[in-house]
Each structure stands twice: as C-alpha cells, then as structure tokens.
Amino acid sequence: MPQSVPKPEPPFTILFPDSRAPHQDIERDVAGPETILLNPCKTSFEEIERTAWETCDAIVVSRVPIDSKVVPHLKRTRIVVRAGVGFDTVDLKACGEAGIAVCNVPDYGTTDVADSAIALMLTFARGTASLDGALRADLKGGWGYLNNVTSRRLRGLCFGVIGLGRIGTAAALRASAFGMSVAFFDPYRPNGTELSYGYRRARSLHELLGMADVVSLHAPLSEETRGMIDAAAVSAMKPGAWFINTARGAICDSAALRDGLKSGRLAALGIDALPQEPATLEDPLVAAWQANEPWLRGRMLLNPHAAHYSPDSALDMRRKSIETAFDYLKDGTLINCVNEAYLKKRR
Secondary structure, three states: OOOOOOOOOOOOEEEOOOOOOOOOHHHHHHHOOOOEEEOOOOOOOOOOOHHHHHHOOEEEEOOOOEOOOOHHHOOOOOEEEEOOOOOOOEOHHHHHHOOOEEEOOOOOOHHHHHHHHHHHHHHHHHOHHHHHHHHHHOOOOOOOOOOOOOOOOOOOOEEEEEOOOHHHHHHHHHHHHOOOEEEEEOOOOOOOHHHHHOOEEOOOHHHHHHHOOEEEEOOOOOOOOOOOEOHHHHHHOOOOEEEEEOOOHHHEOHHHHHHHHHHOOEEEEEEOOOOOOOOOOOOHHHHHHHOOOHHHOOOEEEOOOOOOOOHHHHHHHHHHHHHHHHHHHHHOOOOOEOOHHHHHHHO
C-alpha cells in the first residue's frame, strides 16, 4: 500500500544527503531563516542517520540513489529534487507510489554542455590538442601541421543531433553558426520542429547516423536509450564521422566505439561520459586511450563528465534546486516533475 505523506507545515526540513557546497548561503537565501537545512555530506543511504531521512520534508540529491531501499524511510517527504539533469538514480515509480514528486533541474548547464560539445568538435577540426601535445613532446620536430590528423573544414558538413532538447538545440544553433547544416533524430519532438529551425529531420537513428559528419549525443538515459549506440549503430555511421557524447555514458557501448575508432569507421571520438565512472582500465576504450595507442593518437578526447560545469552553472544548479523544492513545500508549485505519470496513478 502506498504510504500517506502528510502535508508539512513550516518550518520545513530539507535534506541534502551529498551536497558538496561548503556553505549554504544560496539555499538559506531562498528558503529563509526558519527552514532547517540538513547537510550530512555522505555518499550513501547507510551513512546518514535514519531520523534525517524520516523527518525531512524534501530532499535535494546529487548522487546518492533514492531507490526502493530508501523510499520506505521517507515518511514525511513530499518532493525529491535531483540536482542535475539526469534522474536515473531516483526510482520514479517507487517515489510516485509513495506520493513523492520527483523533479530535476534541466536548465542549469544547458549552454555549458552545448559549448563543451562544440569545443570537442572544434578541437578535432583545428587539432589544437594534438598540435600542443606534439610540441610538448618535441618542440622542434613537432613544429608543423601534420600532427593534426583530424583536420577538416566544418563549413558544409552535417552536424547530426541525437535528442533535440534544450542542450541538443543549443548545440545545433552553435553548429549552424559555423556554416554546418543540421539534422536531428528525436521521435518526441512534434511534427514541424524541423520547419521551425530549418533543420533536416531523420525518421530513424540509423538514417541520421548515415548522413551526419559529426554526431553529437544529447539524449537522456532511459530503458529506451540504454546501449543505443552499439556495434550496429557504429556500423551505420558515415565513414569517417566524428562521434561526441556529452550526455550519459551508458547510452553507448564502449567496446563498439573502440572498435569503430580502430577500424577507421570513426575518425574521431570525443567523450565526456562513460558507462562506468570514474573511468577504469577495465573499459577497453579507456585502456586504449590511456596507453595512447598509435591507432587513436590525436583522434580521441576524454573528459571526466565535466561538460556541465562552470562556476556559473554550479551556482545556477544550487539555486534552481532549492527553489524547486521550497516552492513546492511552500505553495504546491511543481515544476520539472519527471514522475508525474506515477503520481497521477496514485491519485
């Protein structure tokens, strides 16, 4: 039976299980002096006192899973806010059945992630990283342009977007500014979206992969997208394409990407997210990158899932997260709810 969640009265208690913010000035500014802000700064459910879980009215969480093990202890909680875009660490169904709304913060790092995707593309196009590395290794011998093994003129190329949401659209607009044409695959965008932007719409993933010179991934992680970029998808890509992932690592099969790069099907690979994080040498792609094997030298860039970050985006994330939680507690205003279907079933 779903639990009955009492509507809290001020002062509210908001739990930040794993916040890394050293101070709570922003949170206090939004929630006011009476709200109790709990910040144990732990990495798991077990490390936090049960009373904190059982007495909080809202949770703002980064990485600690809010799953079926945690939800039965949320006796007062009305809302869980995932401080970020992805929400795959929160059990939407279990929370919904318990009457708990789950929300995310989809717009805190939109421009930062889009900028990162374009930065990876530009690094390959102009060879800035590989040229710098060659000079660092041999100042005299590296003085030349031949170490830029991925150089291409961007104007006239096709920039293919998987997932034309906020970030995908922002990346596409940036690519257009470089004179690239834009194509996208997103079955959830309404008919006519392509007419509004002047983009070409692919009716299937493989259709997009076959036409794009640069493929930029901006889809959320879900059961539908998990493992979507597999060996078959890599084989469907245009020969010599670049693939860039600033979304979620588990959407891609690392071994398939490695094989695609080694075979030459892919000319360049820019990765900001991996299936297992932090990176491990058990991942064949990471192992090859770490060894700087000759066949991928200058053709792969790896970032530590940092595309979303800037000091500005970090501040936006904190403010938007606490506003989402506090406004719901205060007056029932609910934005960016990602488990509404389960809440409706409960009602």
